[in-house]
Amino acid sequence: MSDVVLQSIVKRYGATLAVDNVSMTIRPGELVALLGPSGCGKTTTLRMVGGFVGVSEGRIRVGGRDITHLPPHKRNMGFGFQNYALFPHMSVAANVAFGLEMRRLGKAEIQQKVNAALDRVRLRSYAERLPKQLSGGQQQRVALARALVIEPDVLLLDEPLSNLDANLRQEMKDEIRSLQRNLGITTIFVTHDQDEALSVSDRIVVMRQGRVEQDGTPSEVFDTPRSRFVAEFMGVSNLLPGRLEGRDRFRLHSGEAVSVAANDNQGDQMVLALRPERIEIREAPASGGTETLEARIEQAVYRGLIIDYHIKTKSGLALTARRPAPAAGGSQALDAGQMVSLSWQPGAAVLVAE
Amino acid sequence: MSNAAPNSIYAGVTTLVVGFIVLPLVVIAWSSFFANPILTFPPTGYTLDWYRRAWDMDVFREGFIVSLETAAIATCFSLLLGVPASLALVRYPFFGRDAIQTLLLSPMIVPGIVGGSALFIAFIEMEAITDMQIAGTLGGLLIAHSLIALPWTVRLVTASLAGTNRSIEEAAASLGASPFTVFRRITLPSIRSGVIAAALFSFVISFIDLEKSLFLVGPGRTTLQIALVNYLEWNLDSTVAAVATVQIVIIGTLLIITDRYAKLSRVF
Numbered sequence: 299m300s301d302v303v304l305q306s307i308v309k310r311y312g313a314t315l316a317v318d319n320v321s322m323t324i325r326p327g328e329l330v331a332l333l334g335p336s337g338c339g340k341t342t343t344l345r346m347v348g349g350f351v352g353v354s355e356g357r358i359r360v361g362g363r364d365i366t367h368l369p370p371h372k373r374n375m376g377f378g379f380q381n382y383a384l385f386p387h388m389s390v391a392a393n394v395a396f397g398l399e400m401r402r403l404g405k406a407e408i409q410q411k412v413n414a415a416l417d418r419v420r421l422r423s424y425a426e427r428l429p430k431q432l433s434g435g436q437q438q439r440v441a442l443a444r445a446l447v448i449e450p451d452v453l454l455l456d457e458p459l460s461n462l463d464a465n466l467r468q469e470m471k472d473e474i475r476s477l478q479r480n481l482g483i484t485t486i487f488v489t490h491d492q493d494e495a496l497s498v499s500d501r502i503v504v505m506r507q508g509r510v511e512q513d514g515t516p517s518e519v520f521d522t523p524r525s526r527f528v529a530e531f532m533g534v535s536n537l538l539p540g541r542l543e544g545r546d547r548f549r550l551h552s553g554e555a556v557s558v559a560a561n562d563n564q565g566d567q568m569v570l571a572l573r574p575e576r577i578e579i580r581e582a583p584a585s586g587g588t589e590t591l592e593a594r595i596e597q598a599v600y601r602g603l604i605i606d607y608h609i610k611t612k613s614g615l616a617l618t619a620r621r622p623a624p625a626a627g628g629s630q631a632l633d634a635g636q637m638v639s640l641s642w643q644p645g646a647a648v649l650v651a652e
Numbered sequence: 653m654s655n656a657a658p659n660s661i662y663a664g665v666t667t668l669v670v671g672f673i674v675l676p677l678v679v680i681a682w683s684s685f686f687a688n689p690i691l692t693f694p695p696t697g698y699t700l701d702w703y704r705r706a707w708d709m710d711v712f713r714e715g716f717i718v719s720l721e722t723a724a725i726a727t728c729f730s731l732l733l734g735v736p737a738s739l740a741l742v743r744y745p746f747f748g749r750d751a752i753q754t755l756l757l758s759p760m761i762v763p764g765i766v767g768g769s770a771l772f773i774a775f776i777e778m779e780a781i782t783d784m785q786i787a788g789t790l791g792g793l794l795i796a797h798s799l800i801a802l803p804w805t806v807r808l809v810t811a812s813l814a815g816t817n818r819s820i821e822e823a824a825a826s827l828g829a830s831p832f833t834v835f836r837r838i839t840l841p842s843i844r845s846g847v848i849a850a851a852l853f854s855f856v857i858s859f860i861d862l863e864k865s866l867f868l869v870g871p872g873r874t875t876l877q878i879a880l881v882n883y884l885e886w887n888l889d890s891t892v893a894a895v896a897t898v899q900i901v902i903i904g905t906l907l908i909i910t911d912r913y914a915k916l917s918r919v920f
Contacts, residue, residue: 348822348826349825349826350822350825369825369831370822370825370826371825371826371827371828371829371830371831371834372828373826374828375826376826377822377823377826379819379822379823380819381817381819383817383819383820383822383823384820384823385820385823385824385838386820386842387841387842396824396827396829396837397827397828400827400828400829400833401828441823444823444827445826445827448827448828454826
């Protein structure tokens, strides 16, 4: 098990900065997701760790060893590619054996390790097939077996699930997670999908325009986004601009004042980030006590398990609230035109910089 | 509106074009069996004598062997130069890449006779400096023929490389393969058909060359094409037709094999 340390990594392509002063530490055995939209520098960062892209500035250390300028074949890293990158002219077994042959292991030892690796991904009976005779999910499992059989110091995965359909994606996600846990291998996982990042990783590094926007546990990044960008990327759809009045009062531009968790944030231009799931809707008018907003339901959008309510307050503030859809025969859903009162727990609303 | 009219015009034009190409070949093959001592029409009878006669003539037999040798060695040279050059052109962005690509393809554009005479003059100049004989030697001829074959190799191999998946090479590298091992075990097998097509095509192009070789052959080192031209200057019998028919069969076979590995129509 090795840790991976990125120190002030910069990647320039001519005048453009693809990666701009990125630092992070991945602890031994940890699975870190690099999350961000396309072009944010996450794949470039991963490829620099893998050695496929040169580093313009900064250092990369694995287990204390400086590998910044080491060629990829001397790094002992497993790399999983988006398109699997299986060798098309070799059988499944030969694909998995390749890395072991490069390490000049004996025939018997290679055979035994290949079998064990294929057993681990439940593809032993496919050993003699060619990659093109396998489904996408099977190909991905062969690619994983091939990357892991060399017992790499680090596993690097570049959007490993994006070419799979939804059902297979869930299955593969669990498989990657359990393989990673069982082997205790330090892993960097690049994805643009927040669900994927949340459910698979120990820590998420959100990237934007070549920089680290936020680095934290899945729940930190999900519940307390540090910026409007992270909030939006993590699926917060209510972003309400306003300014702080004191440490725990927030005046929305639309006029309402709401209380927020006490904080030391400064600046006039702040945004209140509020998940639609965290808004409580009551049919009855405000019962006093907790903070409420009087509002009217404009539209109810049925989405199966949930219903999205598009709501407007008296002052014209538009919000979305989300509630589980009532079971068949259960209580009535709310209708458009209905007056409601809205409230939320103080911790549910997060202040972020504009 | 019906497509019948345009289709029949298309079919008619195609038949005409194919006819123009195939008819002379058929006539040559046919006349190689004429019994007439001087090539005339109609044939008075049929014989296989011209084939034996051609093989018995030193110029043709030796010319055939020289041409085979030259084509085989030039093919090797063009692969040794062309495959690495193609790799560099496709894989690495470097200063002057477009210029070098054009330069490598230029022998295809310059008329053979111009290229041949230019090489001849260059060889003479080099001989004056180095005191070594180049023009009229096998070496000189090989340089010329490698040049003829190189553009085809570069074109076929770059096309084949452009279609391969770069990430399989990266995968091999991440598994511990050195750049040379990656090339040998991964890159080369995935461009195999392009390389085979390039080899076959280089061979054919070198084998059928007349113009570039014209100035560069020496005594006793004449290619088959030049032997044919020389013979035609003084003789008009079916020996030439017999030699030509053998060539047509060889080249036709190679082209058919080539086409199985790389659809030539897709490369150009």
